[in-house]
Amino acid sequence: MTPAPNPDRRSAQARRNILDTTIELIARNGHANVTIEAIAAAAGVGKTTIYRWWPSKGALALDAINDHVGEALDFPDTGDVVADLRGQITELVNLLNGDIGVVFRGVIAEAQSAPAIGAAILETIIEPRTRACQARLVTAVAVGQLRADIPTRAMVELLYAPVYYRLLLGADALRPQDVPDLLDHCLTGLRSPAGDRMAP
Amino acid sequence: MTPAPNPDRRSAQARRNILDTTIELIARNGHANVTIEAIAAAAGVGKTTIYRWWPSKGALALDAINDHVGEALDFPDTGDVVADLRGQITELVNLLNGDIGVVFRGVIAEAQSAPAIGAAILETIIEPRTRACQARLVTAVAVGQLRADIPTRAMVELLYAPVYYRLLLGADALRPQDVPDLLDHCLTGLRSPAGDRMAP
Known part of the structure; x- marks a missing residue:
């Protein structure tokens, strides 16, 4: 039958x-x-x-991006937030260096003159992933790995902005092997640990 | 006559x-x-x-941006690199919130599918200003205000990437009053100064 x-x-x-x-x-x-x-x-x-x-x-392209990414960018929690961020950001960089990056750059370009597409990017991609990252960072703050006096949303911005800077402006190539240094600079900060010294 | x-x-x-x-x-x-x-x-x-x-x-728009910006984004050297960066990044944010921001977003959008425009953005805007910022940071490293073990080019990226992240993705508005916090997070880093503690 x-x-x-x-x-x-x-x-x-x-x-x-x-x-x-x-x-x-x-x-x-x-x-x-x-x-x-x-x-x-x-x-x-x-x-x-x-x-x-x-x-x-634009809405179709965003849905296609989310569908293709699937669970690849979900946050693990191994107890080591640095290792977890390194793995997740490296995976993001690899995805953005493939077809997904071409599609996402196209949608972001369209958003510069189409506010509805910009809002859709935030709603379907950026905000859900920002919240997922914040959830992982909250745990890291609770166990004393990250500072409690910086909002986790600001942390997400600092961690991911260099990825988008390279994707969209390309002053330096977006390379997975650069992720450990990018992450380390965010974590340690630029100020000299010795504090200011007088100029000689 | x-x-x-x-x-x-x-x-x-x-x-x-x-x-x-x-x-x-x-x-x-x-x-x-x-x-x-x-x-x-x-x-x-x-x-x-x-x-x-x-x-x-695109080339005309980039020239128009540079012409309008003029010397407004040149780096002062008051001896206090934090104050100098705060003033310069605040000025950049104010410019990007005006007509210059609309034009620059349009050119960056075009660059996503036109590599020649992307190269022109780097050559005429990003690289000269990156080098100017690096020159200011080199002085700050020399007097012990900033770390000597992070390349100044990477410092520039960390400092300015959040500005472009907000300009192009807009998860949070690009507001001059947020510059001191953005700068402070870059300078101090996200890691807890107490180091890791065991979870209770």
């Missing part, structure tokens, strides 16, 4: 196919050069199917 | 007019929505005049 078609499973497959196609096409051609029509054609679905699920190309 | 027209002075006036018009039009309409033709028309010059001096809209 042939099983009846399962609309839920067909929907899930179509969704998966659209998300994969979105990453592929944008990584190859650039966010600005890819249309919803082109994604629909390459994914073998109608344009209306995409618009039923996503309000815009 | 009527003085003979001075071609150098007329050129300088035309150049000044084009640069001012570029900032005005892009700040009002967005980088992506302004053409060289529109800038030429608004500045009362021919399109070929602009192309004689600038190879692209």
